[in-house]
Amino acid sequence: MYSDLDVLVLGAGPNGLTCASYLAKAGAKVAVVERNVESGGGLMTQELSGFKLNSHAIYMLLAELMPPYRDLNLESFGVSFVRPEVQAAFLYKDESLVLYSDPARSADSVARISPNDVEPFTQLYSDFRRASEEFIIPATYVPPVDPLDQIELLEQAGELGRWINELAEMTPRELIHGYGFTDERIEAGLIYLASMFGLDPDGGGMGFLAPVYVYRLMQSALVRGGTHQLASGLRRALESFGGIVLTASEVREIILDGNRVSGIVLDDGQRISAKAVVSTLNPEQNFLKLLDPALLPTPLVETAQAWEWDETSLYVVNWGIVGELPRYVGRPQEVDNALTVVMGIESPDDVLSHFEAARLGSIPDGLVGHASCPSQFDALSAANHLPDYGNCEVLRWECLAPYEANWTTLKKELAAKAFENWSRYAPNLSKANIRVELPWSPEDIERHIPSMKRGGIKHGAYVSIQMGYNRPSPDCSSYRTPLEGLYVGGASTHPGGMVLLGGGYNAARSVVEDLELPIWWNAPPMVTTAITDGYLPEA
Numbered sequence: 001m002y003s004d005l006d007v008l009v010l011g012a013g014p015n016g017l018t019c020a021s022y023l024a025k026a027g028a029k030v031a032v033v034e035r036n037v038e039s040g041g042g043l044m045t046q047e048l049s050g051f052k053l054n055s056h057a058i059y060m061l062l063a064e065l066m067p068p069y070r071d072l073n074l075e076s077f078g079v080s081f082v083r084p085e086v087q088a089a090f091l092y093k094d095e096s097l098v099l100y101s102d103p104a105r106s107a108d109s110v111a112r113i114s115p116n117d118v119e120p121f122t123q124l125y126s127d128f129r130r131a132s133e134e135f136i137i138p139a140t141y142v143p144p145v146d147p148l149d150q151i152e153l154l155e156q157a158g159e160l161g162r163w164i165n166e167l168a169e170m171t172p173r174e175l176i177h178g179y180g181f182t183d184e185r186i187e188a189g190l191i192y193l194a195s196m197f198g199l200d201p202d203g204g205g206m207g208f209l210a211p212v213y214v215y216r217l218m219q220s221a222l223v224r225g226g227t228h229q230l231a232s233g234l235r236r237a238l239e240s241f242g243g244i245v246l247t248a249s250e251v252r253e254i255i256l257d258g259n260r261v262s263g264i265v266l267d268d269g270q271r272i273s274a275k276a277v278v279s280t281l282n283p284e285q286n287f288l289k290l291l292d293p294a295l296l297p298t299p300l301v302e303t304a305q306a307w308e309w310d311e312t313s314l315y316v317v318n319w320g321i322v323g324e325l326p327r328y329v330g331r332p333q334e335v336d337n338a339l340t341v342v343m344g345i346e347s348p349d350d351v352l353s354h355f356e357a358a359r360l361g362s363i364p365d366g367l368v369g370h371a372s373c374p375s376q377f378d379a380l381s382a383a384n385h386l387p388d389y390g391n392c393e394v395l396r397w398e399c400l401a402p403y404e405a406n407w408t409t410l411k412k413e414l415a416a417k418a419f420e421n422w423s424r425y426a427p428n429l430s431k432a433n434i435r436v437e438l439p440w441s442p443e444d445i446e447r448h449i450p451s452m453k454r455g456g457i458k459h460g461a462y463v464s465i466q467m468g469y470n471r472p473s474p475d476c477s478s479y480r481t482p483l484e485g486l487y488v489g490g491a492s493t494h495p496g497g498m499v500l501l502g503g504g505y506n507a508a509r510s511v512v513e514d515l516e517l518p519i520w521w522n523a524p525p526m527v528t529t530a531i532t533d534g535y536l537p538e539a
């Protein structure tokens with residue numbers, strides 16, 4: 001049935017669907033193979049009793065900036081974003097810091113808490129924005145450059161480039177601390193933003209990633225209709241170019257003939273051949289499970305064996321409620337309208353000890369985490385079509401969490417604790433109004449997506465030896481592997497995890513080149529500018 005395929009893409013997450021869409025539009029005959037019953041991977045929205053609950057990704061850091069949005073005309077396939085003006089609120093004991101997509105309004109909020117910190121905040125925002133827009137985001141959509149060459153380019157590119165090189169010697173905390181905030185609550189909030197997806201605030205050499213997290217978490221967006229709408233749009237684009245998605249199809253083996261990959265075997269024994277296979281799974285799956293390590297080049301096997309997994313995972317609980325949205329008592333009005341509301345931190349040490357606790361396997365008593373109400377910004381999320389039900393809303397709580405814990409009991413206990421904690425700040429929240437509850441533990445994450453081993457949302461730790469050119473290894477840095485016909489393009493490749501679509505986008509180009517298909521898309525203007533400015537090499 002699936003004969004004459006040019007390319008098989010393993011995994012229908014954001015990267016797999018992106019890669020397949022570019023290939024199909026280039027004229028390749030493509031099939032995406034996905035173990036779950038629905039495509040999307042981390043772009044998951046579960047519908048319970050009419051409530052649309054995002055158990056995985058929710059914050060779209062780059063949204064319309066992702067080149068596939070324009071190249072694949074995703075808007076025409078039903079994808080749009082909502083970007084709330086009030087981006088984040090930090091509920092300190094006696095104060096609230098509110099960050100907006102407009103940095104001038106954020107600076108006003110900083111001024112209300114600590115006038116001395118307006119200058120460092122404004123400087124940080126400006127530096128982080130420039131570093132992100134001029135280098136970090138463009139570099140997401142090109143293959144990683146050999147580290148020594150990249151350092152040389154940045155060194156030659158001017159002041160900003162030299163500063164970015166310095167960041168690669170710092171931890172995220174050192175970088176933020178270096179701005180000299182006088183009120184530690186402001187510093188704590190910024191460190192929280194840098195680390196809320198599991199970037200270690202004390203991670204050596206990881207300072208270069210902090211700017212993009214902090215800056216884009218002041219510009220982030222939701223996918224209208226629930227995160228899964230992005231997966232639906234990508235899939236519709238793919239199908240419109242003639243590609244197909246085979247769901248409920250677990251890949252058991254990648255077929256190797258000599259040094260050439262020629263297809264796959266599914267769990268039910270079905271064999272499917274293709275000229276090329278692009279895997280968006282993790283290195284352990286690719287090189288230790290689906291292929292026989294005895295037949296592979298030693299460095300590839302060693303890379304997979306030595307792969308470091310994320311030290312922390314996430315715990316998420318969604319509720320569908322009737323009644324009102326949370327109203328925060330004794331807080332500025334804008335807090336009620338914030339996309340993300342952070343609770344439980346007062347100082348950088350609180351953020352660090354929360355991270356450390358998750359890393360070491362416990363959840364601290366005083367719950368640290370962040371809340372959001374997607375239905376506040378996106379009416380499609382709530383189940384408001386039943387008039388008798390009253391007003392419905394969707395609430396979500398998220399925090400860093402350890403993988404190893406007794407999640408069978410803990411996941412419900414934590415849901416109750418998180419709701420209770422939230423209602424201390426917003427007393428109008430009542431347990432009696434909960435209609436559905438969906439707690440989602442690190443174990444659930446791994447069960448749903450085995451590539452997220454140990455609940456690792458990025459398919460592998462962010463440590464400097466696993467970033468950029470080394471992700472997953474130098475001999476796979478062009479998305480080609482040492483095995484002919486096998487490519488990689490998931491979160492375990494540059495630029496890593498999160499919904500950026502970069503791995504799939506970059507991998508598609510290598511495959512198109514090798515299959516001698518037309519490259520039908522142009523590099524985005526941000527990339528051509530970064531090349532002209534000397535931050536990135538000529539293609």
Ligand SMILES: Cc1cc2nc3c(=O)[nH]c(=O)nc-3n(C[C@H](O)[C@H](O)[C@H](O)COP(=O)(O)OP(=O)(O)OC[C@H]3O[C@@H](n4cnc5c(N)ncnc54)[C@H](O)[C@@H]3O)c2cc1C
Nearest residue numbers: 011013014015035041042056057058059251491497498499
């Ligand atoms: C709780 C949580 C919250 C998150 N929040 C955010 C957020 O707010 N913003 C953000 O940008 N990112 C967030 N992320 C991270 C983001 O979802 C991932 O980094 C991203 O989905 C990785 O994309 P991918 O396509 O590389 O892989 P995945 O999305 O992991 O997709 C891999 C696919 O491969 C399939 N697969 C695995 N093994 C096989 C097999 N043997 N055969 C066939 N198919 C297989 C899986 O089922 C899956 O569909 C979050 C993740 C989690 C879990």
